[in-house]
Amino acid sequence: MNKRIAITGFGVKVPNGENNNDLLDHLISGEYDFTARNDITPNQEPLWVGEVLGDLGTLEDKQYRVLPRISKLAISTSAEALAMAGLDLTDPGNKTGVFFGTTMGGTTPLEDMVHYASAGKFREMPVYCCGLVHYHSLASSISSFFHLTGISKTVTTGCTAGLEALEDAMLYLQSGKINTAIVGAADSSNNKVTVYGFGKIRALPFNQEIWNSGSPFNKKSKGFILSEGAASLILETEEHALSRNATIYGYVDAVSTNNDAESVNGQDKTGRNMKQAVNDVLGNRRPDYFNSQALGYDANDRIEDIVSRDIFQHEVPLTSIKGLIGHPFSVSGLAQIIASLLGFQHHFIPGTIRTDQHGYEHLPLITKTLPKATSEVLITSHGYGGNNACVYLTKQ
Template identity: 30%
Template sequence: MKKRVVVTGIGAVTPLGNDAFSTWEKIKNGHSGIAPITKFNTENYIVKVAGEVKNFSPDEFMDIKEARRMGVFTQYAVAASKMAIQDAGVEIGSNVDPERIGVWIGSGIGGLGEFEDQHKRFLDKGPRRVNPFTIPMFIPDMAAGRVSIELGAKGINNCSVTACASGANSIGDAFRVVQNGDIDMMIAGGTEAAITEMTISGFTNMTALSTNPDPTSASRPFDKNRDGFVIAEGAGILILEELEHALARGAKIYGELVGYGATGDAFHITTPAPQGEGAQRAMKVALNDAGLLPESVDYINAHGTSTPYNDLYETQAIKAVFGEHAYKLSVSSTKSMTGHLLGATGAVEAIFSLLSIKDGIIPPTINYQTPDDELDLDYVPNVAKTTNVEVALTNSLGFGGHNATLIFKKY
């Protein structure tokens, strides 16, 4: 018999704040974390804005000597994981068996910034001057590996790398491990720190990024004048726990994870399948997994990237799955405020979905000014909505045709 899985802790590092709760306060109030890029000189770049993490001090969360041996994406994951574990009231080795808690943290790109830095050093100074920690600083699985080491979690240790679906897939894959009874708890989510010269250049040259230099309007999901996504960085971590285990230790419960759907488009390396065909199937699989009818969903935290194709096809997918109910539920894109955190985005948006259930607040899609005739759902324009949320669904769709849907329910 499948176990029930609840969320007992959350942690985040985002462009809006270096913890989950200050981030959520700004999300509820429609604040944006998007600003001019400061990580490098953008004089020769047509993309000027991003969702950078601000004032992050790794020494608040880890030994500074060890932090220097980590990629920034790993630092974010360690920080968010420690906050989530503390929030859950977990002391591994004391009130939780180290062998019964695992880690599953995804990253779409890993430490590309560290790789770029060392490649420059290699070209300038030769092979003997390359940092011996280069490989563990950039391989995507090292976030999960380091979290395990820092916290002493000895259960399954894994990493899903599915581009912009990495965080959601990691949570869903970790969900299965707990659901199957293989383990009591999982530290699960996603992390990314890819605002680099190469990343910006690559995404720009494929015309994926917004070239709007105004940070107050660059990320405008579902708006007729959307012109691409705004890249961002950060991490989101959830503590997934088997229900009886959580109740036995008196844990607080944010909500229950009840459904997971994962599909492949088998269509194109970057463009989603027409009508969001793969996303449709992911949502249907998740609903079936949860044993829920489409009419039970109150809120969809959309992938909503602010690209022409994604927003159109995701809207079409929602209509195909939900029928007339699509016009009764609320659909918003928090990427309008955070930007697109790539491999971390699904995890951060899972946190927003949970908190929308807990607080009865549906976050807005800000910067929404000009309706698009083909996009006619309730995108919660510009101002949050206060209403009871029993069930929230969140989509994450990645390059390569990866589609992941998670469904959370009020406990």
């Protein structure tokens, strides 16, 4: 039986969107704020980054020092999503799984641990050091915090990891092994290791003005804006959601993932496999628009242009929220979903800010918030090693 999978809650914490209401306000207004940092660049050049600036409340207390920042961000967004869903995790009728994705894991605390180890500072190394750097600390911290003893998985593929965690959850929900799932992603890697690595492939815009940094569909953009954050969804089988009279905010109608099979350091420039993933979720349908991963990095943006041309003949509008939130790696696809869910609720399509479309003037790009009721949206995402992921989201 093909069970419909409903979204009954969501939570977010990204730059210019530190909860659902904050993200809604910024999506509508287009106002943004990024931070110029020179303490993590090779030659103290300024680099624009996106930071979550808000307080994490009790998660900042001493008892949670054993958790990496990604776990704290994820717990925060999961709590917001659970409150929205009104889901009682203690109800024995709920069979809940936890599925989270991350690209860089605990890279930031790993820098500190490597420093201690290389300097021979064994005494200074915290006893909980392994938990700070282990990728699975992400999903396991959610399970521990909310006292969930069922399935707990962390997906670590790359920037598509959040959507691939979603895909895994869908399979478990469809199989009947679970009837509810907390699905999410978190990354926090505004550090030297990440900056040096992406700087080597010229994906980060050192010493550039904000308009040439992470500007989607703009050939003058010199790379993406590195950012941090987390996002969470509550998924339920439609039957389970209706049985408890839950509000349904949308449905994950289809998910498709594949790999370009080209290189761990590159992707298929023809966009062939991304187009296949898109066609897999589309069937014979056309969305009201598609929420693109385009992030101001030409290698990715060109493939999104190919999708628009070859599948939609440049006739379906598209947008990207990366000019607002930067690129929080694994979080990006789920943040795109949440932006579209907010659009369903409040009848608008978010605009692509901070771009003049240089070199992409032919695209039907939405550059300002567009008041419009929508009910079907395509989500696209690219990841490390050539992974592609697409989601088809519906309102009803």
